[in-house]
Amino acid sequence: MTPNALGRRTVLGLSAAGLAGLGSTALAPLAAPARAGAPAILKPLPAAWFVDYGTNAEMAWDAVDPHRYLTSQSRLFVRNHTRTPVLDAAEHRLRIFGDGLDRPDGVVLGLRDLRRRYRRARVVTVHECTGNGRSLFATQQGQQVSGTPWRLGAVGTVVWEGVWLRDVLASVGLRTGASSVLATGVDDEYVDKGVNLGRVRRPFPLAKALDDAFLAWGANGAPLLPDHGYPLRLVLPGWIGVASIKWxxxxEVSTAPQSSPWSTRWYNVDGPLDLNPVRSAWELAWEAQIPGSERIELTGRSWSGAAPIARVDVSVDGGASWAPARLHPRPYAGLAGHGWTRWSHTWERPEPGPHELLARATDVRGRRQPDVAAYNPNGYLFDAVVRHPVAVV
Structure with a gap:
């Protein structure tokens, strides 16, 4: 079977064993399948779960199940620069090279090598697009920005399975003076306004590589879906989503600083962006119609790229008064990394009519959501307290 003959239903119907055995597909992108919806994305995008932007797909925030902590791959947002490739895990190779290694020619590792040679691990992270909340620059702050108009659904919490990059680099051998790692994917080269900018790639400091950078082949107990990086992706916990290169x-380990359009032209505000900020969201539809009651139980989630959440304060009267929300225990606290924090609040005797709900989180490093997000023309890192409109009916 050729790659172009592998249709969307075939790919999505493969079991874990089937994914591992895709030995007959070439290591090349799949032609865009004939289907309604985003042609660059292979998994189904039901309207009840997603907002379809063509190349990208946002998880509909009101579809978040308040009883589920992790975000399943079937619900996780998708950010593609070109289109999702279908790759053969048995043939896929990771090349590690550069003048920052003892052997500049480096090594080439298959998935089997990674699984057999290194200790396996799991890490829990909040995985989030840099532009999450971008549309709120316009609707809440009256500022026009460019890019996909994400609301709040370009985020999820995931338990990744794989190996620590530091273990792999230690076995390869680092030279004194190594300082930078450039990660490159194998999806299509990206063409912008007729200029071919090459494959999606982005550098990060060696210090991050030796701290918590992760090579993942699984998510939430299952193999990665093609849209989420199958068969192998980089995960940089807490950092902006583009840094966690898929496929x-x-x-490339270098002794000199490295750059790419994805660290200079984009994802840069007075320097390359790295950590995601602190954010919060109510688990409600935008402009939700809430049946009136003496007591209404409200729930939400808060998260930070830097550290777990320490406190969430909420307001049900547009910010006139505030009260601490009840924080729920975080599952997976025994794993490396951290996910988001769920919380709840009891709204006593709400008046019928329109209201604005606000939530402000603070993480354990003391970072707190501001009232106004710092403007930048690409709409990155909207972290302001969101004014969520609802009506009690």
Whole structure:
């Protein structure tokens, strides 16, 4: 079977064993399948779960199940620069090279090598697009920005399975003076306004590589879906989503600073962006119609790229008064990394009519959501307290 003959239903119907055995597909992108919806994305995008932006798909926030902590791959947002490739795990290779290694020619590792040679691990992270909340620059702050108009659904919490990059680099051998790692994917080269900018790639400091950078082949107990990086992706916990390169093909370890359009032209505000900020969201539809009652139980989630959440304060009267929300225990606290924090609040005797709900989170490092997000023309890192409109009916 050729890659172009592998239809969307075939790919999505594969079991874990089937994914591992895709030995007959070439290591090349799948032609865009004939289907309604985003042609660059392979998984189904039901309207009840997603907002379809063509190349990208946002998880509809009101579809979040308040009883489920992790975000399943079937619900997780998708950010593609080109289109999702279908790759053969048995043939896929990761090349690690560069003058920052003892051997500049480096090594080439298959998935089997990674699984057999290194200790397996799991890490829980909040995985989030840099532009999450971008549309709120316009609707809440009256500022026009460019890019996909995400609301709040370009985020999820995931338990990744794989190996620590530091273990792999230690076995390869680092030279004194190594300082930077450039991660490159194997999806299509990206063309912008007729200019070919090459494959999606982005550098990160060696210090991050030796701290908590992760090579993942699984998510939430299952193999990665093609849209989420199958068969291998980089995960940089807490950092902006583009830094966690999908379909990872190479890592260049250098003694000199490295750059790419994805660290200079984009994802840069007075320097390359790294940590995601603190954010919060109510688990309600935008402009939700809430049946009136003496007591209404409200729930939400808060998260931070830097650290777990320490406190959430909420307002049900547009910010006139505030009260501490009840924080729920965080599952997976025994794993490396951290996910989001769920919380709840009891709204006593709400008056019928329109209201604005606000939630402000603070993480354990003391970072707190501001009232106004810092403007930048690409609409990155909207972290202001969101004014969520609802009506009690």
């Amino acid at each position: 990872l093909g190479s890592l």
